[in-house]
Amino acid sequence: MELDKLLALGQTALELGLVNALTVLALFLSYSMLNVCDLSTDGCFTLGAVVGAVVALAGHPWLSLPAAMLAGMLSGLVTATLQMRMGVQSLLAGIVVNTALYSVNMAIAGNKATLSMNKTVTVFSMAKDALNGTFLAGQYKLLVLAAAAALMVVFLCLFLRTKMGLAIRATGSNADMVRSSSIDPAFTTTVGLCVSNAFTALSGCLMAQQQKNFDINMGSGMVTVALASLLIGGVIVSRRKPILRRALGAVLGAVLFRVVYALALRLQMPAFMLKAISSVIVVLAISGPYFRKQLPLMLRRRRAGREGGGPDA
């Protein structure tokens, strides 16, 4: 493989990884901190994409970012209300919202499954114009995405150190303790899901603008991709480490995941296999550490079995 091809591959992986990193950071908040597996992620990602696309198409590229985040927050609010105030199980609440979001997203897109932003002014095209002529001109996408990811990491680290952030972390760790600190876990869960879904939606918004295209299915499988990235990040930076390093680990996990993805593509893997690959990576990242722990015991059992009789004999 020639060097320039390899570099191009690396750049694409880095760009896609950074787009996903925002969703991964969202799951870092909801899954790792709040201990809620938010299955509305796919729909919320698409929601952010469609809201961002519609607002950008209307001629407001900057407004598209907060608009997408606001839409994500609303979606998080619905998910949280279902599970905290209406007795719907946490996983089910996510699935229900995810399903409903398909209709919502189609409605926002004006009953279209795709929206093209080929000639639309987006945050990316604006960055491209601003950097025109400088040596960074070719890297405008990377710069926008890296800035977004960096801002989100900083925000998350500051947020998780506030009392609100501490309360959210405690809710995932021991809800009894939160209650005895006179804080309502339903409230902290709601705030946590609103913030995390705002991240997810922003991620979708940036993805659509980067690809100059919105597609109703662009979010499908996103929760698996993000979980896989998060778990890869968790293997690099363990749970006991400080928040900043864990958040950076999550971003790194997102990029690494895309590198693996890109390599698989290089190996002549057909594109339709990619979803299966993300599932396999999730399983490997979860059961890898499990088997590492179990392996010595399995070996001992086998040895004991070979020597006849096993431990009971």
Next chain:
Amino acid sequence: MLKMNHVSITFNPGTPDAKKALDDVNLHVLPGDFISIIGANGAGKSTLFNAICGSFMPDTGTILLDGRNITLTPEHQRAKQIGRLFQDPMRGSAPDMSIEENLALASGIGGWLSRVSARDKQRFRDRLALLGMGLEDRMRQPVGLLSGGQRQALTLLMATYQIPKLLLLDEHTAALDPGTAEKVLKLTEDIVRENHITCLMITHNMQSALDLGNRTLMMHQGRIIFDTSGEERASLTVRDLTDRFRQASGRALDNDRMLLSEQA
């Protein structure tokens, strides 16, 4: 202080498994009381605490705290005035967070977006030092790394950081080894006395039920069957207590741990 009027709770009402966990309980706790509560398994001791804390809402009756009706107030809102420790030392603190972060939440200081200041940290240090367990030098360590006794002492500190009107201790030393249990109990007594906290303590140790505090309740089948204080209580022995139990309930105590502690 705390007034419970005709409080009843039935589990599984309307089924063959229906069980009256609290049966028309009336209790008047005076300010500064330190009440020990004993009773057989399933007598309703923990349910009594759950009703006071708001973990379970009573079916009938009213609960007043300092004249305010809290019968149906949500649990987390009562927690400002009521501190509680459980038998399980793991229940009172968040294992994935540091000692400092746990204390920051329990201290209740600051608004939602505030952060722990250096002055707060110094205050946490000073309070932790009072426990005499060296925790003040481990403030940034996750609570999950502490021993059961250390965690229970930390929970005690957290529950009393903002002085509660009422402190409920649900066999909070029962899961600790004897030496640690004694130490945590001593800490409890000191904190309760210094801050004039009104306190209810469930215990299976009948000797400490008589030694500690100024009043003892005995529960059986959801009722308070014996309530003693003053001179009568001062002259009681553990033997008297078991006799009282047999008289009131018509059978012997069936709490294994109680019987064991009686023999000891």
